[in-house]
Amino acid sequence: MLKKLLALMLLPALIPVMAHADLLQDVQKRLVDAPVIRGEFVQERQLVGVKKTLTASGHFVVEKKRGVVWHTVKPFDQRLQVARDEIVQKDGKETLMKLTADKEPVVRTVGGVLFSLFSGDLSGLAKHFDVKGDARGARWSLVLSPKDAGMAKLIGNLKLAGDKSIEQVEMNAASGDVTRIRMSKVTTSTQMSAEDEADFD
Amino acid sequence: MTESRLWRALALAWLIVLLGCAGWLASQHRQLANRLDTDLFALLPKNERDPVAERAMASLAQASERQLVLLVGSADRDAAARAADTLAGSLKALPVAPQTQALDLDTLRDFYAPYRGVLFTPADAAALAQGRSAWQARALQQAYATVSTSGLAWRDDPFGTFGRWLQGFGDLTRVRPEGGRLWVDFEERHYVVLMYTLADSAFSLSAQKTVADGLDHAITGLKAGSPDVSVLRAGVVLHAAKAAQRAEHEMSTIGIGSLAGILLLVLLTFRGWRALPLVALSIATGMTIALALTFALYGRVHMLTLVFGTSLIGVAVDYSLLLHSTSLGASVAAGKRLETLLPSLLVATLFTALAYLCLALTPFPGLAQMAVFAATGIASAWLSELFWYPRLAPARLEPGVLGGPLLKLLARWPRLGLRGGLVVLVVAAPLIVTGLLKLDASDDVRSLVSTDATLMREQIAIGQRLGLPSPAQLFIVSGPDAQTVLERERTLTRELDGFVARGAIAGYQSVSRWLPPVSEQRAQQAGAAVLRDPALLHSLADDIGLDDAWVRAQSAATPLLEPDVWLASPASLPARHLWLGNTGHGYASVVMLTGLAGAANTAALSKVDLPGVRWIDKPAEISAVLDRYRDRLALVLLAAYVVTAALLWRRYRRDTWRVLAPSLIASIATLAIFGWLGIPLQLLTVLTLLLLLGMGIDYGIFVNEHPGEVRMVLAISLAACCTLLSFGLLAFSHTPALATFGTATLSGVGLAWLTAPLLRRPALPQPLFQTAPQPDHSSSDQAS
Numbered sequence: 001m002l003k004k005l006l007a008l009m010l011l012p013a014l015i016p017v018m019a020h021a022d023l024l025q026d027v028q029k030r031l032v033d034a035p036v037i038r039g040e041f042v043q044e045r046q047l048v049g050v051k052k053t054l055t056a057s058g059h060f061v062v063e064k065k066r067g068v069v070w071h072t073v074k075p076f077d078q079r080l081q082v083a084r085d086e087i088v089q090k091d092g093k094e095t096l097m098k099l100t101a102d103k104e105p106v107v108r109t110v111g112g113v114l115f116s117l118f119s120g121d122l123s124g125l126a127k128h129f130d131v132k133g134d135a136r137g138a139r140w141s142l143v144l145s146p147k148d149a150g151m152a153k154l155i156g157n158l159k160l161a162g163d164k165s166i167e168q169v170e171m172n173a174a175s176g177d178v179t180r181i182r183m184s185k186v187t188t189s190t191q192m193s194a195e196d197e198a199d200f201d
Numbered sequence: 202m203t204e205s206r207l208w209r210a211l212a213l214a215w216l217i218v219l220l221g222c223a224g225w226l227a228s229q230h231r232q233l234a235n236r237l238d239t240d241l242f243a244l245l246p247k248n249e250r251d252p253v254a255e256r257a258m259a260s261l262a263q264a265s266e267r268q269l270v271l272l273v274g275s276a277d278r279d280a281a282a283r284a285a286d287t288l289a290g291s292l293k294a295l296p297v298a299p300q301t302q303a304l305d306l307d308t309l310r311d312f313y314a315p316y317r318g319v320l321f322t323p324a325d326a327a328a329l330a331q332g333r334s335a336w337q338a339r340a341l342q343q344a345y346a347t348v349s350t351s352g353l354a355w356r357d358d359p360f361g362t363f364g365r366w367l368q369g370f371g372d373l374t375r376v377r378p379e380g381g382r383l384w385v386d387f388e389e390r391h392y393v394v395l396m397y398t399l400a401d402s403a404f405s406l407s408a409q410k411t412v413a414d415g416l417d418h419a420i421t422g423l424k425a426g427s428p429d430v431s432v433l434r435a436g437v438v439l440h441a442a443k444a445a446q447r448a449e450h451e452m453s454t455i456g457i458g459s460l461a462g463i464l465l466l467v468l469l470t471f472r473g474w475r476a477l478p479l480v481a482l483s484i485a486t487g488m489t490i491a492l493a494l495t496f497a498l499y500g501r502v503h504m505l506t507l508v509f510g511t512s513l514i515g516v517a518v519d520y521s522l523l524l525h526s527t528s529l530g531a532s533v534a535a536g537k538r539l540e541t542l543l544p545s546l547l548v549a550t551l552f553t554a555l556a557y558l559c560l561a562l563t564p565f566p567g568l569a570q571m572a573v574f575a576a577t578g579i580a581s582a583w584l585s586e587l588f589w590y591p592r593l594a595p596a597r598l599e600p601g602v603l604g605g606p607l608l609k610l611l612a613r614w615p616r617l618g619l620r621g622g623l624v625v626l627v628v629a630a631p632l633i634v635t636g637l638l639k640l641d642a643s644d645d646v647r648s649l650v651s652t653d654a655t656l657m658r659e660q661i662a663i664g665q666r667l668g669l670p671s672p673a674q675l676f677i678v679s680g681p682d683a684q685t686v687l688e689r690e691r692t693l694t695r696e697l698d699g700f701v702a703r704g705a706i707a708g709y710q711s712v713s714r715w716l717p718p719v720s721e722q723r724a725q726q727a728g729a730a731v732l733r734d735p736a737l738l739h740s741l742a743d744d745i746g747l748d749d750a751w752v753r754a755q756s757a758a759t760p761l762l763e764p765d766v767w768l769a770s771p772a773s774l775p776a777r778h779l780w781l782g783n784t785g786h787g788y789a790s791v792v793m794l795t796g797l798a799g800a801a802n803t804a805a806l807s808k809v810d811l812p813g814v815r816w817i818d819k820p821a822e823i824s825a826v827l828d829r830y831r832d833r834l835a836l837v838l839l840a841a842y843v844v845t846a847a848l849l850w851r852r853y854r855r856d857t858w859r860v861l862a863p864s865l866i867a868s869i870a871t872l873a874i875f876g877w878l879g880i881p882l883q884l885l886t887v888l889t890l891l892l893l894l895g896m897g898i899d900y901g902i903f904v905n906e907h908p909g910e911v912r913m914v915l916a917i918s919l920a921a922c923c924t925l926l927s928f929g930l931l932a933f934s935h936t937p938a939l940a941t942f943g944t945a946t947l948s949g950v951g952l953a954w955l956t957a958p959l960l961r962r963p964a965l966p967q968p969l970f971q972t973a974p975q976p977d978h979s980s981s982d983q984a985s
Contacts, residue, residue, distance in 0.1 A: 052746030
């Protein structure tokens with residue numbers, strides 16, 4: 001009797017583990033794949049000790065080879081450009097921060113995660129995170145926890161949800177700051193427009 | 202004389218000494234084995250003029266001596282990861298503990314956070330000059346930014362300055378953690394980095410061997426399964442194990458080779474076995490007492506001392522061979538024979554032992570040990586003859602299978618007259634002069650220390666892939682107090698930034714990067730006043746929605762980081778080996794360089810001239826010491842010849858040159874031979890020439906003391922053969938130092954032995970001792 005009870009209790013815990021590989025594949029299959037993906041976003045930050053929610057909005061472009069541009073328009077014009085081995089933060093045209101992988105190897109890890117995250121490359125995320133979640137319903141949702149102790153000191157976990165594209169991202173930083181991003185109006189194309197190009201500059 | 206009671210007592214006492222030493226060695230052998238040194242650099246000179254540099258080197262060596270680093274690489278990431286796991290699994294049984302990355306960003310962040318108000322990147326420090334509004338804008342941007350790369354909450358680093366300062370540590374290591382493993386990429390290959398620390402118990406030779414063999418075995422197994430995977434190794438323990446293995450091999454080769462050769466020679470030269478006990482006892486006493494005394498004198502004995510010491514077998518037998526040979530066929534009591542030969546024996550031994558002791562004149566700890574070992578061994582062998590010969594020598598010794606023909610042959614050994622001498626001179630002089638002209642002087646560290654080429658290659662490859670600093674070329678910064686040292690370091694690193702920009706070096710490691718000088722911290726604190734401005738902070742708090750407590754906390758000046766606090770924290774672990782602290786000559790630290798290559802760059806660095814900053818180039822420095830001592834010992838050698846000549850003059854008068862010439866001629870010829878062979882003149886060659894003076898004089902003394910006695914020529918021939926055997930085997934040593942000794946002695950002793958009888962005094966054949974009539978023995982009629 002007791003054994004059965006224990007088995008029953010363990011069962012729900014076992015399901016996501018067993019489904020792990022399939023889960024990611026299922027979600028990946030449902031995501032739209034195209035050379036160029038663009039869309040708009042609204043970002044809300046909940047900082048430790050701060051009552052107000054800080055809201056920013058803007059648009060993003062993903063180009064499979066060149067990387068991701070995360071262009072905040074309101075309240076500041078600010079860009080975050082993430083390639084596989086470079087992270088650049090820009091205030092208008094002025095570069096605030098530039099990290100390159102050959103000088104700072106950590107960048108490759110962080111950059112890789114951000115790139116995978118924003119470009120919807122879930123298999124890339126699986127390298128660094130343990131994945132749990134549910135992809136049975138109309139919408140899927142995933143919780144990613146860092147595999148690496150070093151990464152866990154930066155990121156507590158990531159929560160992703162969506163349908164044909166990633167629609168919501170919640171980043172719980174280890175420090176307690178929370179960033180929630182909602183993405184909308186996602187469109188795809190085979191090549192970048194002049195506007196997109198300008199974002200990569 | 203030798204039959205007196207006193208002499209019997211002495212003989213007994215000497216036996217007790219021998220047995221005591223042997224017993225002590227036997228009872229302590231386990232503990233003594235742990236006191237054996239395999240450190241390759243134990244042979245290198247201590248820098249007695251620069252104790253601070255010496256301490257720096259010791260500190261750096263200590264930081265790495267227990268480390269074992271392995272790189273498991275493949276073009277395929279997953280293959281590399283699998284191979285690394287397999288290898289790590291098979292190393293579990295070895296006395297090594299896996300070590301995690303030394304640099305933990307979390308620890309660093311927590312330690313430095315209280316001092317964030319004085320720690321700024323150069324770019325941020327420059328930006329502090331910008332006004333309030335610029336910084337307010339930055340803080341707001343930071344608050345709205347998607348990611349914070351420092352991992353700190355915005356509240357704790359509103360301007361992002363501390364986060365950026367921490368980022369700067371990112372380039373200290375090229376290793377990055379991923380999926381629970383440490384990775385480094387190099388030229389399209391992915392490597393998993395495995396780091397181990399040797400357990401305490403692994404300091405014995407046997408444990409080192411266990412680690413090295415276990416690793417070899419594991420790697421062989423791994424490669425058999427996946428040939429695409431490459432493994433690179435680095436660790437002092439591997440070199441030590443290799444050196445020990447070689448030393449053991451060489452000791453057994455030289456030991457067995459010399460023993461077998463000597464025993465065979467004795468059995469063939471003398472009829473029956475009765476000559477053997479004294480020969481064997483000479484070797485046993487020489488080796489046992491030398492070993493015991495060396496261990497008693499030194500805390501740790503180097504393996505190479507034992508390798509060199511093994512070659513002493515061939516020298517220790519000289520005196521018993523001499524006594525045996527000269528008394529072939531003699532019908533005089535052993536005690537009388539000894540008394541007759543005692544004066545020349547005493548002189549010869551003294552010269553040889555003194556020559557060996559000259560090795561101790563050098564600043565090389567290894568050579569000093571060898572000197573003690575050799576001098577003790579020779580003296581002990583001699584004392585054995587003195588005390589035991591009268592009691593143990595056979596009453597009558599007859600020539601054996603080889604002895605008889607040898608005596609006949611040696612009796613024909615020509616004497617070189619004036620005319621013959623001139624002919625030889627005319628023929629040999631051009632050869633010798635050209636040889637000497639070809640000889641060039643060069644002292645290189647590699648002439649002392651040899652490292653396993655494969656291990657060295659792998660170590661260099663690991664250094665390249667991990668971006669490790671050069672351990673032998675570095676700066677030492679010193680000053681009267683800690684803060685001065687840090688300030689001077691800053692001046693130096695500003696200069697080095699230029700070298701980095703020019704690509705001469707990839708980077709540098711310095712304490713001031715972890716612990717900025719207090720003066721600089723104060724300046725930063727003053728400059729950062731804008732960030733503590735209550736007006737700015739209040740305005741920010743209003744914008745974002747923070748309370749007054751936050752404003753108060755941010756507007757307070759942060760404390761300054763003091764050296765003691767830093768040193769006591771785990772955050773200093775990655776750089777602690779660079780801080781020498783109070784050396785007794787003031788304070789000092791080390792600045793190490795990464796990616797240094799090329800003689801031009803090294804030369805440029807050596808010209809950096811700043812107060813309290815010294816460039817240390819260990820290989821160059823050792824070569825300079827070797828050069829200096831080579832010249833110094835060359836003078837000692839000349840002086841030794843003059844003093845020896847003066848001493849010999851008292852006894853030999855106008856024949857002094859006959860005693861001294863064999864050594865001199867052999868020395869010059871050896872130098873010429875080295876010139877022809879392209880072996881450069883090194884400190885060790887000069888040392889060998891000193892030894893040669895000691896040994897060559899023996900031959901000169903013996904043949905000139907008794908020029909009419911052919912048995913004397915036999916004696917020195919046997920002695921020379923044994924010496925040649927031992928040193929000849931030493932010439933095959935893998936340690937260049939020992940091989941040079943071996944080669945030079947082989948050539949020198951050989952030539953001295955060949956020349957000595959040629960230059961003997963003219964004399965009629967005259968046996969030293971009255972001989973009983975022999976059917977096959979006739980006196981030589983060759984003397985002229």
